Amino acid sequence: xxxxxxxxxxxxxxxxxxxxxxxxxxxxxxxxxxxxxxxxxxxxxxxxxxxxxxxxxxxxxxxxxxxxxxxxxxxxxxxxxxxxxxxxxxxxxxxxxxxxxxxxxxxxxxxxxxxxxxxxxxxxxxxxxxxxxxxxxxxxxxxxxxxxxxxxxxxxxxxxxxxxxxxxxxxxxxxxxxxxxxxxxxxxxxxxxxxx
Numbered sequence: 001x002x003x004x005x006x007x008x009x010x011x012x013x014x015x016x017x018x019x020x021x022x023x024x025x026x027x028x029x030x031x032x033x034x035x036x037x038x039x040x041x042x043x044x045x046x047x048x049x050x051x052x053x054x055x056x057x058x059x060x061x062x063x064x065x066x067x068x069x070x071x072x073x074x075x076x077x078x079x080x081x082x083x084x085x086x087x088x089x090x091x092x093x094x095x096x097x098x099x100x101x102x103x104x105x106x107x108x109x110x111x112x113x114x115x116x117x118x119x120x121x122x123x124x125x126x127x128x129x130x131x132x133x134x135x136x137x138x139x140x141x142x143x144x145x146x147x148x149x150x151x152x153x154x155x156x157x158x159x160x161x162x163x164x165x166x167x168x169x170x171x172x173x174x175x176x177x178x179x180x181x182x183x184x185x186x187x188x189x190x191x192x193x194x195x196x
Contacts, residue, residue, distance in 0.1 A: 041119075041127040046095035047080020049132045049177065050110065051160065052140055055192035060141065060157040064102065066171065067153045076156070077171030078130065079103050079146075091129045103155075104147030109136040114190035116183055118176050128173055132190045160191050 050062040063076040081098035083091065092112075099107060114132035119125075137143060146155050163170065163178040170178070177183045188194065 040125070042121070042125040043082055044091075044127045045080060045082040046091040046098070046129040046131065047078035047173070048095050048099050048110070049078055049130050049187070050108075050135055051113075051132065051191050052135050052138065052157070054113065054134045054190075059160045059191040059193060061160050061163070062146075063156060063158055063170075063174065064146070064148065064152040065154045065156070067151055070151045072171050074169070075171040075174075076158070076166070076169055077174055080128070080130075092131060095129070095131050102146075102149050102151055106144075108140045108144045110134065111136055114186055116177070116186055118173055118183070120172055120176070130173065130177060132187065134191075160187065161193055 051059050053059045062079075064079055066072050066075050066077055068074065079099035079102045080095050081101070083089075083094045084097070087094045087097060096107070110133040112131055113134050116130050116132070118128045118130060120128070135144075141157050148155060158166075160178075163174070164184070167175045167179050177187055
């Protein structure tokens with residue numbers, strides 16, 4: 001069973017450092033509230049939902065295909081991974097570090113537009129924060145190509161509006177983002193689509 005907690009739809013008029021701090025504060029509060037019981041997270045991680053063409057007819061999201069030697073082999077997922085001590089508790093730093101490991105050190109310029117905390121596992125013990133980010137360069141799909149590491153075999157830009165049609169081939173986190181009402185509404189609102 002999947003559960004979810006909406007962290008916050010980001011207001012672009014607020015200074016970015018405030019956004020990261022408010023998201024992390026809420027995430028830490030969530031973890032602190034379950035300390036010591038069976039729902040304490042066994043894994044904490046973060047990833048990037050990188051989109052282009054926000055506010056246009058067909059916003060696109062970058063997904064990476066998991067290699068056959070990775071967890072969830074053959075599924076399409078987000079760049080990201082588990083938090084490390086070097087991240088010092090900053091989940092956005094986790095998302096960026098992991099994305100650089102998986103796609104090369106040079107990422108396109110990104111602007112945060114939203115964030116969601118997903119919980120998976122039998123006891124919702126896997127906490128994964130998804131940062132919705134917009135690529136600032138409108139031509140990023142033509143001007144930038146990820147240099148994938150061994151965890152992924154290919155990348156592709158998909159229409160955000162039709163991701164729910166391929167839910168069986170998506171990584172569980174992405175499937176949660178596109179098939180469950182509240183998540184899908186946040187994603188669609190963040191990229192300028194009307195949920196159907």
